[in-house]
Amino acid sequence: MRPLRFFLRRAFSSVSAPSAPARPALPVLIVGAGPVGLTLSILLSQYGVASLVVDKRRRLSEHPQAHFLNNRTMEIFRKMEGLTAEIEAKQPPVEQWRRFVYCTTLSGPVLGIVDHLRPEDLASRRSPTAVAHFSQHHLLPLLYEKAQRLGLKVPKNSSYWSQFAALASYPGPILMGHECVSITSNSNGVNARIAASQGVSRPAVDVACEYVVAADGAGSPIRKMIGVAMEGEAEIQKLISVHFFSKDLGQLLLDSPEPGMLYFVFNPKVIAVVVAHNLEAGEFVAQIPFYPPQQRLEDFTSEVCHDIILDVAGRKDLRVEIKTVKQWVMHAQVADRFVDSHERVILAGDAAHRFPPAGGFGLNTGVQDAHNLAWKLAAVLKERASKTLLSTYEVERQPVAKANTALSVANFNAALAVPAALGLDPSAARIVHGAINSRVGMLFPKKLQSAVLEGLFAVGRAQVSPAFLSGFNPIASARVSEMQRILREGHSLQLQFPAEDLGFRYGEGALVPEVEQTSSRRKVSAPTGRRQEYLPSSQPGARLPHFPIVIYHHMDSSPSSKKSCSTLDLISESEIHLVLIVGSNESGRTWAEAALSAAKLSAVPLKIVFMCPGKVNESEVFSVPKWVSASESILTHAEVDQGWWELCGIPDVGAILVRPDEHVAWRSTTAPDRSSDQLLRKVFAKVFPVPASCIHVQESDTFEMRC
The missing domain is CATH 3.40.30.120 (Glutaredoxin)
Known part of the structure; x- marks a missing residue:
């Protein structure tokens, strides 16, 4: 056997290839400056691959959205110039967000509490990182700064910059206030038309690029341009999201024995989920069920939302500042394809999959899409690997997206078990709303429809009135006991899924599967929405x-x-x-x-x-x-x-x-x-x-x- 040094001694020399058609000036165009698009930009820059990020918004979103970062995402961020350490330093103390609290008001009686963190979740035995509670609107500026700085360090040829002369004098790697209005792809690349958005008068520019990655959100215009359909259940629920600040409320909750991340509020005036993004700063989001067309976004003015928050808090003396009010729709869908027919336009993040927020899989799955895609794009663009490597992106990520969709739906359904136990059957609300929207119901005037809807909902919410929930009511006592049993046995909404977070596994793609024995093969069961532990493999x-x-x-x-x-x-x-x-x-x-x-x-x-x-x-x-x-x-x-x-x-x-x-x-x-x-x-x-x-x-x- 030859000595090992024989095999380690190597010399490389490059030989010029025959002349080939000129490659497009821009390697990768990323549409969308959200967490997925910015993560992909950073990962590509670390590999030395140039990209341009465009986003139709003039500034990063300040309305809180996702806020839970799982272990795998934190591991990916750890290798992005130590982003994990920055998040850990800026996030609220763990003691302030480890629980879900179920109550009638934020200042009133607590019906139940679930602590979702176990000692192993914060130890280093299964991961060099831990989970985090860090809101997306605070994460985006950190990602933006890294993407901008690292992108400027990647060498670009002169034709790369000349394409954007009509858009900006020195664009850099991120262009806010610009959108991709059309794309045309073939086997050699993509022509993307970039135009200034939001009424800015500036000529559009055609950009020649090798690949376009659509990270442009759940409504993805790029996905629609390439004719990709979404499969699954649409419009599971509609909600109003109210972003507000109240240091008074934050201090009130900090003074409680067991503060939490999520507060599930059930009372005769309102049913809501309140996300405590940062108790010390007094930053919250209230999610309120929304039933159009009887209810309209315009009805939720700042004054109306202010009164709703006071009803949620159960205190009229709190100072509350309403920042923004938005509506959003919950879906459970996955794209039928993750790439276009020429494998030049690629979907990632919410553009490829839309989950219920139960379990926080949306942002995390999207970041992991970018992680899977980045090295494959870099290897192909650097001519280290052939284009066939990119075909494994859909093969690997689509099954993960489908599994996470099913798990999110199961977890969302588990969340509904708590109000159902209290006599607030969510399916009944949908039936009532559907009846009013039927042919017969729509014959009535809009104001009457709204009044009937609110009247019926008020009757339902009476099930959680203080008088009904008094300790002298045996029916109420039985309901509360049932609810607490659900919480105690882990049948309610779960925060962590270690088995799926760190333990998800690609079945085929850029890998060589093992031939598994039937007896040792783990049985795959339908998602239950309950926590399963991670088993290293x-x-x-x-x-x-x-x-x-x-x-x-x-x-x-x-x-x-x-x-x-x-x-x-x-x-x-x-x-x-x-x-x-x-x-x-x-x-x-x-x-x-x-x-x-x-x-x-x-x-x-x-x-x-x-x-x-x-x-x-x-x-x-x-x-x-x-x-x-x-x-x-x-x-x-x-x-x-x-x-x-x-x-x-x-x-x-x-x-x-x-x-x-x-x-x-x-x-x-x-x-x-x-x-x-x-x-x-x-x-x-x-x-x-x-x-x-x-x-x-x-x-x-x-x-x-x-x-």
């Missing part, structure tokens, strides 16, 4: 398990160049590599030799990590730079506890191949053999298909890559 498609390690950096010859971190940090946020993790033993050495041989012939960028149980012998580790090309480090040692392989569920003679998005692409549960290099060539071809134009010429001790 190294199976293909799963996110690589987190485990604390110490990495030795071989391009720095100092023994002090070691870093304590997570196994997730073995994957770079700025370089597109596959990472092969092997044991520090003879099998690991053989896997490394086979992988380097296969990567050399397949033109696949590869990094190899040796997991060394116990203390690493530094004298051996720091001789490695002599074997490695000065242009790249392809070999890393990491100190790790023996429990790593046990956590992964495979012996230390096996191997794990990880993609740039930290998901496992392939693994072996057995030791290598003579055919392992051929096996790995097939694996690389499936996971990271290279352009057909890449030709390899193997020589004695070196090889060239010609593209």
Whole structure:
């Protein structure tokens, strides 16, 4: 067997390709400066890929929307210049938002409380990060600043800028107040027409780009332009969202024994869900059921909303400032396609899927769309991978979106169990509203329709009046007891879903699935809306398990160049590599030799990590730079506890191949053999298909890559 240094000695030389049609000046146009569009811009910039973000709004939205960031999203943010640390420093203290509170008014009797955080949720055993409560309108400025600054650092050719001369003198990577009004795509790229929005008089500009990513929200104009339909249930519920400030109310809730994130208020005057975005700042949003056409957005003036908030609070002496009032519609739908027919226009975030807010899957699923898409776009645009890699985006993300849709609906239905237990059956409200909107009901004058609707709702809300809920009413006592049982047994609205958050797994795509035995295959059951715990897995498609390690950096010859971190940090946020993790033993050495041989012939960028149980012998580790090309480090040692392989569920003679998005692409549960290099060539071809134009010429001790 040849020594390992033979396989580590490599030399690359670029050979000019035959002349080809000129590529469009702009690699990626991102439509929408929300959390998904800005996240994608940052991730692409970290890979060195230029993009332009356009948004029809002149400024970022200040109306609170999503506010719960799950573990996986925080892991992604952690690699965006330490964004996770910024969020953790700015978010409210955990003690102020870990609970859901059920009450008649915010200042009145509490009917029940659910604490949604467990000790393991805030520990570092399953993730290097924890969940967070940080509102989208506070997150957006942080994302915007990073996207703007990192985007300016990415080199762009002169024709990139010249396209925008009519729009702005120096546009930068983000253009607010501009929208994409039309797109035309073919197999070579996309022509997008960009125009100033909101009545600004400025000529439209046609922009030639290679790809367009539609991150333009639930109503996505781009999705409609390319003729993609949404499948699922539309208009599950309509709501009015009232953004308001009240430091008086914030202090009132802070003084309570157990403050919360969500307050479910049921009283004779109003039923509402209040989101406490920040108790110390006194920032809230009240979500109120809305029944058009009998009720109109115009009816919810600042004065009306002010009175509603006082009814919700149960106090007339609170100072309340109404900021904005909006209406929104809850859907449970997924796009039937995530790409157009030419695979040049790609949907992400709410443009591709619309969930009920139950469980906070909307923003989190969208950020994870961007994470899946970024490395694939970068690999294709840098000509490291062929376009077929992009076809795996829909294959992988659409099933996740459908699963999260079903889970959100199940969780939303679980939320309805609480008012139903109190005698407030939500289905009855829908039946009443439907009856009034029937042919017969619509014959009556609008004012009469509204009066009848409100009268019937008032009768229903009487079920939660103080007189009815008194302790002397056996019916009310039974209802409250039933409600508390639902809360106690976890059958109500849940905040966390660790199994789906960290444990979602791609079944096919840029990976090599394992042949699973029927007896060991986990049965897939319908979503229940209840919390299930995360089980670490190294199976293909799963996110690589987190485990604390110490990495030795071989391009720095100092023994002090070691870093304590997570196994997730073995994957770079700025370089597109596959990472092969092997044991520090003879099998690991053989896997490394086979992988380097296969990567050399397949033109696949590869990094190899040796997991060394116990203390690493530094004298051996720091001789490695002599074997490695000065242009790249392809070999890393990491100190790790023996429990790593046990956590992964495979012996230390096996191997794990990880993609740039930290998901496992392939693994072996057995030791290598003579055919392992051929096996790995097939694996690389499936996971990271290279352009057909890449030709390899193997020589004695070196090889060239010609593209």
